Amino acid sequence: MGMNWLLMAEPLDTRNHPNRFTPGKSDRLLGEIIITGADVQQTELPILRHFFWGGDVLSLKTSQRLRSVAPNAAQTNFYGATETPQAMGYFLIHPQSQQTPFPIGQGIKDAQLLLVTEAGTLAETDEMGEIWIRTPYLSQGYLNDLEQTHTRFVSNPFSGVADDMCYRTGDLGKYQPDGNVVFAGRSDHQVKIRGFRVEPGEVACAIERYKGIARAIVLARDDGRGSKVLVAYLTVDLNVTFEHAEVLGFLRQNLPSYMIPSFIIRLGSFPLLPNGKIDLLALPPPQVVDMPESADYVAPCNARELELVELWQDILGIDKVGVNENFLALGGDSLSALKALVRMKKLGFPNEVARSIFQGKTIREIVGEEGGELRETVGLAAESRTNLLINILRGILLTIVVIDHWFEGILNQLAGRGKMSFLLDTVAPLFNIATPGFSFVFGASLGYLFYSKYKANPNQTRKTMLFGVWLLLAGVSADVILRLLALSPDKINATLFFSAFFSPLLYYALALTTAPLWFWVISKSKREYLACAGLMALCYAAFQGSLVWLLEREQQGFWQLCRLMLVAKFNYFNMSMGTLGGVMVGIYLKRHYRDEIARKTLLAGVFGVALGIAILYFGNGSFDGFYDPIDMGVWRWTFYSGLVLVLASGVLTTLLHFASLPVFMQKGLQIVGVLGQCTFPIFVLHGLVLRAKLLFLLAGMPMWAALAIPFALFFLFCGWIMRRLYQLYYGMVTD
Structure with a gap:
């Protein structure tokens, strides 16, 4: 991006020639000098009509500062290279744009910006790729360096035409949905931090979003132990107080842990080279005083700690793990934790010690506990507590779903016994929480477990979620087969066949499929909670439009399934409103799990319950729809989401005092948590068992047997699975 020229018409402050057109082109540093000069002189630059940025990444703050002194100037972000005729890409900056960093746009006439992945394919939207400039306007190569010329100047592999030439810039970028390219740093600047690829420029952009920070540069420097750590150098605006802890808190809300700088160094100004660019080699090395908090890494001090360090590094794929880090905070999930647990047992760790990995204990604590040094009862670590809460x-919502399905007939019989009808009226709202409540908690799981992972590694997160999609689709397919077996072949037609696929499981499969798209939209917004609310509003509008268009229009074949997914009870858009509300809560939990949020959660829940009741009453003029399980209006989502938050507040308060609870209560909470881990497998199995009951009845089996046999098999299997998982996580239930 090496472009740097400036054209001005005589003095900048040309008030005697207000109509003279004055273009300007500058890199970021020179542009800031111009802006600062105007600030010092307390003057505007009304004659400046168009300003072209290039040579560096343009931040929103710098663009806004120019607009404050040159309000009439349109701004364009340029992109190019010395090997090309300067500007090969451009992006016109809208005056009201809040985007940061600004895109470098698309190619000029007869030029194209291609993004090519490491696999040699064109990058998809939001996928990282190297920027290739496709243009006939290229230099002839590098003088006396044939090898470098052949490496950088290549034929376009996508056209197959020999003289269709491209220049490989070595820069990285991502496509936006509109085709514009966002610059994402240099490929030769990428580093591995704790086994993860990091582009320091992305970290710098995140730091610059913090109020008061004028400029940031992030470098990867050797920590003296053979590993790289991130060091942030920054300057701040005038009269701005600066606290390391506040900046770190901001970064932790917006970046994964491995992208948080280990050192933050404040400078009065950046050292410059004669050409005006920052002299990176002159930046001071970090000192202990520059550490915003105690270093994460502490080396193992004995053979036992070393064994555990090497095991965790192997399972997590991380280059270096310190003994004061815990498995969950390093990015471990339930599956990888189980792998670690099994291998820790093979190393000779006792069951009760190995299982402390799920309680968020560090390597040093685990080894110390094995040696009898840490036997006191302790509470749950913050992250373990929030994982258990989810x-x-x-588990609670799954239990309600199962009870609702198995005992629906019993409750209906009770309703016909006069005196028992009051019991049904009392219990019915509890079971009505099943659909909205489960959808809300499902969304909270997505937001808490997957959103931050998506921001760090979108492709890997998609692959992980795809496994859940295939599991749910397998359950849907098995359910369809059992449904069709219960029908005579002459009654099966295309419409009935496709309609058989309609179920809550199909919705959750679709939600998992589209969740990465939700995450992409949310991650592109500076106000993520507002983005969630915007997606909810879009879903509501789409649902209402579908009702108007399709509610009374029956379809045939596959289109009937599409219609059901748009207007029936478990339709995509209506269910997604609740799921996205849960995603918002999950993102909040991930950011604030260290904080005391039980009271805030309770207040939000009470507000949601009250608001839901108000929407129902003022919308219908009565409470008649309260007991209707089919009504999935906005009031129900609001009411039951609030109820779930009230429940979450109670559970969270209990978990905060986990260490002081009686043993039977601790084990009870753990068992329900294990049930929650098995949610979708049990959900799938439960649906199949219900179909099996129907097949038994059609085969002539007595009602009691058709109910008892699948009922017993279901609970025996679930009990066996949960017992095995509980033993892995916590040890024997009878310990």
């Missing part, structure tokens, strides 16, 4: 909520 799983307990899933």
Whole structure:
């Protein structure tokens, strides 16, 4: 991006020639000098009509500063290279744009910006790729360097035409949905931090979004132990107080842990080279005083700690793990934790010690506990507590779903017994929480477990979620087969066949499929909660439009399934409103799991319950729809989401005092949490068992047997699975 020229018409402050057109082109540093000069002189530059940026990444703050002194100037972000005729890409900056960093746009006439992945394919939207400039306007290569010329100047592999030439810039970028390219740093600047690829420029952009920071540069420097750490150098605006802890808190809300700088160094100004660019080699090395908090890494001090360090590094794929880090905070999930647990047992760690990995204990604590040094009862670590909260909520909602299906007939019989009708009226709203509540908690799981992972590694997160999609689709397919077996072949037609696929499981499969798209939209917004609310509003509008268009229009074949997914009870858009509300809560939990949020959660829940009741009453003029399980209006989502938050507040308060609870309560909470871990497999199995009951009845089996046999098999299998998982996580239930 090496372009740097400036054209001005005589003095900048040409008030005697207000109509003279004055273009300007500058890199970021020179542009800031011009802006600062105007600030010092307390003057504007009304004659400046168009300003072209290039040579560096343009931040929103710098663009806004120019607009404050040159309000009439349109701004364009240029992109090019010395090997090309300067500007090969451009992006016109809208005056009201809040985007950061600004895109470098698309190619000029007869030029194209291609993004090519490491696999040699064109990058997809939001996928990282090297920027290739496709243009006939290229230099002839490098003088006396044939090898470098052949490496950088290549034929376009996508056209197959020999003289269709491209220049490989070595820069990285991502396509936006509109085709514009966003610059994402240099490929030769990428580093591995704790086994993860990091582009320091992305970290610098995140730091510059913090109020008061004028400029940031992030470098990877050797930590003296053979590994790289991130060091942030920054300057701040005038009269701005600066606290390391506040900046770190901001970064932790917006970046994964491995992208948080280990050192933050404040400078009065950056050292410059004669050409005006920053002299990176002159930046001071970090000192202990520059560490915003104690270093994460502490080396193992004995053979036992070393064994555990090497095991965790192997399972997590991380280059270096310190003994004061815990498995979950390093990015471990339930599956990888189980692998670690099994291998820790092979190394001779006792069951009760190895299982402390799920309690968020560090390597040093685990080894110390094995040696009898840490036997006191301790509470749950913050991240372990929030993980258990999510799983307990899933377990509770799954239990309600199962009870609702198995005992629906019993409750209906009770309603016909006069005196028992009051019991049904009392219990019915509890079971009505099943659909909205489970959808909300499902969304919270997505937001808490997957959103931050998506921001760090979108492709890997998609692959992980795809496994869940295939599991759910397998359950849907098995359910369809059992449904069709219960029908005579002459009654099966295309419409009935496709309609058989309609189920809550199909919705959750579709939600998992589209969740990466939700995450992409949310991650592109500076106000993520507002982005979630915007997606919810879009879903509501799409649902209402579908009702108007399709509610009374029956379809045939596959289109009937599409219609059901748009207007029936478990339709995509209506269910997604609740799921996206849960995603918003999950993102909040991930960011604030260290904080005391039980009271805030309770207040939000009470507000949601009250608002839901108000929407129902003022919308219908009565409470008649309260007991209707089919009504999935906005009031129900609001009411039951609030109810789930009230429940979450109670569970969270209990978990905060986990260490002081009686043993039977601790084990009870853990068992419900294990149930929540098995949510979708049990959900799938439960649906198949219900179909099996129908087949038994059609085969002539007595009602009691058709109910008892699948009922017993279901609970025996679930009990066996949960017992095995509990033993892995916590040890024997009878310990």
